[in-house]
Amino acid sequence: MDNYNISERNRVKRIPKRGQYDKKTVYEILDAGFLCHVGFAIEGQPYVIPTAYGRIADTIYIHGASTSRMLLHLQQQHVPACLTVTHLDGIVAARSTFHSSMNYRSVVIFGEASLIEGEEKMEALAIITNQILKGRWEEARLPNQTEMKATSVLKIEIEEASAKVRTGEPKDDEEDYVLPVWAGVIPVYQTFGKPIADSKLFPNVDMNESIKIFL
C-alpha cells in the first residue's frame, strides 16, 4: 500500500536490485532536490527540459511562462509525461573500467499533467518556491494578477514511479583485486556557497530566514 505499482513502464530492468518502489524512498529523493528533467514527446520527437519542481504527497508541481512550449503541450489531455530527478553522490572507480560506476539516487515518475488555477495554483507556487528556499514564500513579494496570468502551473499526479539507488564501494571481479590499480569512491556533493547580496540591496535590509541557513 505504500508502494507504487510496478509495470513494464517503471520496472527497473537493469540491475533490478537497485530498483525501489516504496513511496518513502521516492519521496526522500524528491525532497532532497528541486531541479528535475521533464520529458515529453511532440509528434514522436522527445524533449528533455530542466525545470524546478515542488512535491506534496503524490503530486508534483512545475511552473513556467504560460507561453512555454512544454507547459502548453503537457496541459493537453492524455499527454504522457516523464519527470526525472537525479542526485549524483559519487564516482565509483573500480579496478576495471567495466565495473566502474557512479553512486546516485534517482527517481523516474510517470503521469499526466494538468493545468491548475485559482487557489490551488497559488498553493502550488508556494510549494515550488519553498522547495527551493524553505520559507521564502512567506518572505518575498507574492505574485500579482499580471504575474499570475503570465504563469502556468501544472500538476502531475504520480501514476507510477521508481527509484534507483547505488551506494558503496566498487565491486570488482575476484581476480582483479590483485591488480595494482587504485579503487575507491570519489564522493560528489551539491554544495551551497555563502549568499551574495544583490548589489542594489538597500543597506538596512536584513537577511531573511530562508537565506540565513546558507551562512
Next chain:
Amino acid sequence: MDNYNISERNRVKRIPKRGQYDKKTVYEILDAGFLCHVGFAIEGQPYVIPTAYGRIADTIYIHGASTSRMLLHLQQQHVPACLTVTHLDGIVAARSTFHSSMNYRSVVIFGEASLIEGEEKMEALAIITNQILKGRWEEARLPNQTEMKATSVLKIEIEEASAKVRTGEPKDDEEDYVLPVWAGVIPVYQTFGKPIADSKLFPNVDMNESIKIFL
C-alpha cells in the same frame, strides 16, 4: 559555421536572450560534466534516463548494458533522441517570487543514435571513461571480450543543439527595490570529496593520477 542551425526544435523560445547556439558554448557546457538525461519516446510514452556520456567534436557517446531498453530502442533507425546536460550554478532570490530564478548552464541536443562496434566502440568507451575521470582509461583494466559483448555503445551525432545560460543577480521590478526583502544569489556547486579507498584495496597500491587531482 561554428553555430548550430536554429529550427523550431532547438530554438530557445522562453527568454530568447538566454539562448546560445555557438559550438564553443555548447562544448564548454558538455565538457564541464559527464552526466546527462536522455529522452526517448516509445509509442508516445516519454522516458528520461540519467546516464554518463563522453563527447568528441559533434559526437556524443553513451553506453550501457546491451539489454538496456533505452539503448535497444535508440539504436533502431530513425528514432529521434534528446540529450540534456544541466549545471545548476545558483539560486537567485529576488524580492518577488515571480522574478526568483536559478543560475544555470544547460544544453539540449537533438539527434539520432546508432550502435557502434569494433575499434570505434573501444575508442568511445575510452572517451566516456576519461570524461568522468581524466586518464582513467590508461590506468584501469580494459574491457575483455565478454564485457565488450555485454556492453552497447551508441553515438549521437549532434544535429541541432542549443545552450541556455543564466548568470548574475536577480532582476526585480523597479518598484520592488525598496521592499525590505533580502535579495541576492546563493551559489551552487558540484564539489568532490577526498577519494575514499576501497576497503579491499591492497596496501601497496598507489593512488593513480586520475584520482590524485581530487586530493
